[in-house]
Amino acid sequence: MSLKYLPNRILFQNNKLFNINLFSSIFRQQYHKINIRKRYLATVSSSTSSDLLENIYDIVIVGGGISGSALACALASSSKITGSQKRVAIIESSDTSNIKGWKPIKGEFSNRVSSLTPRSVEFFKGIGVWQNIEEERIKPFKDMQVWDGISDARIKFNNENTGIGPLAWILENYNIHHAILRTLDQYKEDSDVDFLDNTKVQKISFDKENKDEPFDLSDWPCVELSNGKKLKTRLLVGADGINSPVRSFANIDSLGWDYNSHAVVATLHVDSNVENKTAWQRFLPTGPIAMLPLQNGYSSMVWSTTPNLANKIRSMSSNDFVHLVNAAFQLRMADLEYFYSQLGDGESVDFQNEFEWRKDVQSKNSNYKEEFPPIVLGVQEKTRAGFPLRMRNAESYIKERIVLVGDAAHTIHPLAGQGLNQGLADVQCLLKVIEQGIINGQDIGDINLLREYSSERYFANIMMLGVVDKLHKLFGTSLTPIVLARSFGLKVLDNFDPIKAEIMKFAMGAE
Numbered sequence: 001m002s003l004k005y006l007p008n009r010i011l012f013q014n015n016k017l018f019n020i021n022l023f024s025s026i027f028r029q030q031y032h033k034i035n036i037r038k039r040y041l042a043t044v045s046s047s048t049s050s051d052l053l054e055n056i057y058d059i060v061i062v063g064g065g066i067s068g069s070a071l072a073c074a075l076a077s078s079s080k081i082t083g084s085q086k087r088v089a090i091i092e093s094s095d096t097s098n099i100k101g102w103k104p105i106k107g108e109f110s111n112r113v114s115s116l117t118p119r120s121v122e123f124f125k126g127i128g129v130w131q132n133i134e135e136e137r138i139k140p141f142k143d144m145q146v147w148d149g150i151s152d153a154r155i156k157f158n159n160e161n162t163g164i165g166p167l168a169w170i171l172e173n174y175n176i177h178h179a180i181l182r183t184l185d186q187y188k189e190d191s192d193v194d195f196l197d198n199t200k201v202q203k204i205s206f207d208k209e210n211k212d213e214p215f216d217l218s219d220w221p222c223v224e225l226s227n228g229k230k231l232k233t234r235l236l237v238g239a240d241g242i243n244s245p246v247r248s249f250a251n252i253d254s255l256g257w258d259y260n261s262h263a264v265v266a267t268l269h270v271d272s273n274v275e276n277k278t279a280w281q282r283f284l285p286t287g288p289i290a291m292l293p294l295q296n297g298y299s300s301m302v303w304s305t306t307p308n309l310a311n312k313i314r315s316m317s318s319n320d321f322v323h324l325v326n327a328a329f330q331l332r333m334a335d336l337e338y339f340y341s342q343l344g345d346g347e348s349v350d351f352q353n354e355f356e357w358r359k360d361v362q363s364k365n366s367n368y369k370e371e372f373p374p375i376v377l378g379v380q381e382k383t384r385a386g387f388p389l390r391m392r393n394a395e396s397y398i399k400e401r402i403v404l405v406g407d408a409a410h411t412i413h414p415l416a417g418q419g420l421n422q423g424l425a426d427v428q429c430l431l432k433v434i435e436q437g438i439i440n441g442q443d444i445g446d447i448n449l450l451r452e453y454s455s456e457r458y459f460a461n462i463m464m465l466g467v468v469d470k471l472h473k474l475f476g477t478s479l480t481p482i483v484l485a486r487s488f489g490l491k492v493l494d495n496f497d498p499i500k501a502e503i504m505k506f507a508m509g510a511e
């Protein structure tokens with residue numbers, strides 16, 4: 001049996017199971033990693049036992065999306081985890097070769113981007129991921145403008161002269177995921193993390209029937225894979241997204257609702273003569289439309305709207321789409337409604353002419369001199385895609401030997417760009433709790449230890465979910481008293497720097 005596959009934290013002796021944690025301080029001083037493994041080899045004789053040990057892990061992470069991969073990488077980077085020879089496996093159903101072999105093309109950007117808060121960026125720096133990010137493809141921004149689609153009341157955030165640094169960084173999800181997997185690979189020699197992609201978790205159970213096992217692991221989750229293997233784990237992490245199989249296995253309900261809304265994303269070509277350094281978001285009655293800077297000449301769009309409108313926006317001609325997006329950012333609601341009315345199946349007006357003359361009339365008839373995002377000139381081929389929007393929060397993030405992170409635990413409307421940042425904050429917190437458990441000699445699957453994770457993350461996540469949901473509802477109505485009240489609120493806030501600073505801190509991840 002290969003030394004690599006020997007379990008790290010179980011000492012099998014005289015048919016009894018001992019937890020090395022009990023002896024950790026003595027062992028840490030006396031034995032090097034390899035010596036402990038040789039000792040296993042001496043005590044394990046039968047092939048059944050060796051197969052069993054090969055499939056026993058300290059931590060199994062289900063889901064190799066960004067949250068799960070970041071957790072695997074964080075564990076691999078931690079000297080407390082590697083120093084105590086924890087065995088980790090991460091299971092991902094999809095083929096990740098396109099992410100590992102990602103070769104970005106100059107002048108083209110993926111339609112899936114995330115805005116990362118300073119807290120997430122610091123976390124990535126700490127675990128060695130940021131060093132592998134393609135820096136020329138990321139855009140830090142210090143300006144943000146958010147305005148009401150009906151009243152045009154506006155709030156501006158600006159970190160330009162505060163010395164605090166960017167409000168956030170816009171990165172392609174590919175760039176983030178590629179950097180994480182590359183970093184994980186760089187830790188390969190010094191850590192014990194098995195990354196199994198193209199492998200689906202088919203069943204999770206407690207496998208209490210297995211009489212062949214020479215030691216009692218009946219309260220350890222057993223994960224059955226599509227390659228026929230069964231893994232036993234001291235701690236099972238569900239990083240497996242909104243429909244989390246781990247959450248279902250743990251019998252944890254997920255509460256929330258579907259927004260009657262889809263997000264349409266696209267990569268836009270914008271006027272390259274304008275410095276592209278601001279994130280823009282306009283709250284339309286059907287949902288917000290956001291333009292996020294990528295580089296001069298390129299921006300990413302997220303337009304949340306009704307499913308019906310989303311379908312039309314995705315399937316209309318590229319040329320008309322460009323002018324509709326310009327109208328959605330720059331024209332008054334009545335003009336935009338006119339564009340919507342032309343989105344039928346039959347003949348429609350010339351969107352470019354309509355946009356240009358309406359914009360011209362609006363500029364001449366108004367003293368209102370607000371700034372607008374750069375004019376959209378084109379859309380990158382095949383980048384229009386739609387995602388149904390939902391709000392969910394698991395009833396609990398933990399059970400004995402089970403913990404949920406990322407979208408498996410909570411899913412949020414993307415209007416504040418917080419979903420992944422919350423997932424990364426979960427990962428950061430879970431790493432801290434596991435490390436603390438190791439220092440204290442605790443079983444890392446023990447619910448009493450996991451409660452520390454849950455109590456820190458549950459409150460923080462539910463606060464963010466609540467704020468974002470309220471914003472969505474507040475701006476999703478055209479009722480005049482509410483429009484007046486929220487517009488008044490925006491104007492007051494815009495002139496009240498201390499409150500704006502607090503909002504910025506909250507959005508930047510300083511919970």
Ligand SMILES: Cc1cc2nc3c(=O)[nH]c(=O)nc-3n(C[C@H](O)[C@H](O)[C@H](O)COP(=O)(O)OP(=O)(O)OC[C@H]3O[C@@H](n4cnc5c(N)ncnc54)[C@H](O)[C@@H]3O)c2cc1C
Pocket residue numbers: 062063064065066067068091092093094113114115116199200201202239240241242245263265302387405406407408414416417418419420421422423
């Ligand atoms: C339009 C849009 C814009 C967004 N913008 C932002 C933003 O700007 N900033 C931000 O912070 N967040 C943003 N988000 C949210 C963010 O994209 C998600 O929160 C994040 O991607 C969730 O990552 P995850 O790893 O937790 O889950 P997922 O990405 O869902 O990953 C789960 C993984 O588990 C795997 N899996 C599932 N079942 C199994 C199984 N049985 N066996 C093996 N593997 C399995 C899946 O294949 C998948 O890879 C946005 C979301 C949307 C829709």
